[in-house]
Amino acid sequence: MNVTLPATDARTRILDAVERIVLARGVAGLTLEAAAREAGVSKGGLLYHFASKEALLTGLLERLAAFIRAEFDKNCARQPDGPGRVARAFLSWAFGEADCSPGDEHHDRAAAVFLAAFHHDPALLDPMRAVYGGMKAALMADGVPPGKAMTVLAACDGMFMAQMFGLYRPTEDELSALRATLETLLEVKP
CATH class of the missing domain: 1.10.10.60 (Homeodomain-like)
Structure with a gap:
């Protein structure tokens, strides 16, 4: 048939x-x-x-950007309402609690595609830049002071890069201490 x-x-x-x-x-x-x-x-x-080959790569990166945005939105929706919701979503993602987190197969494939496309033509990452720009804007409007929000973002990005490039692997104790420190930044004082 x-x-x-x-x-x-x-x-x-x-x-x-x-x-x-x-x-x-x-x-x-x-x-x-x-x-x-x-x-x-x-x-x-x-x-x-x-x-064209460029159209194939653009389609692949657009699909990846849409996937990342959907995963991020889904993770944000799981967090309690209020200040710090987006920051908590970043932490949940970075510490492996989301559906697609560092170390999972889909995430690792996405990272490899991301790197290959960047190496070929950095402009191919424009759809990813737009998604990450939107995620950063959501974080900056999250009710957390900008310095604290950027600290959470930079720490999460640093963990992603360390994982992606195999630069180092934090121990469980180091991860727990880092998570506790970052969560302290998100505490809302009356």
């Missing part, structure tokens, strides 16, 4: 294939032919959705 998949399914299969290629061979290993073959579509079918 032949089943024709809707365009969104073909687009998703293509982007999944592009991600696999970039993870396995880097951006240099990505060609239109390789993407079509990996996705199981004709080159014409691929070109219908993505006219």
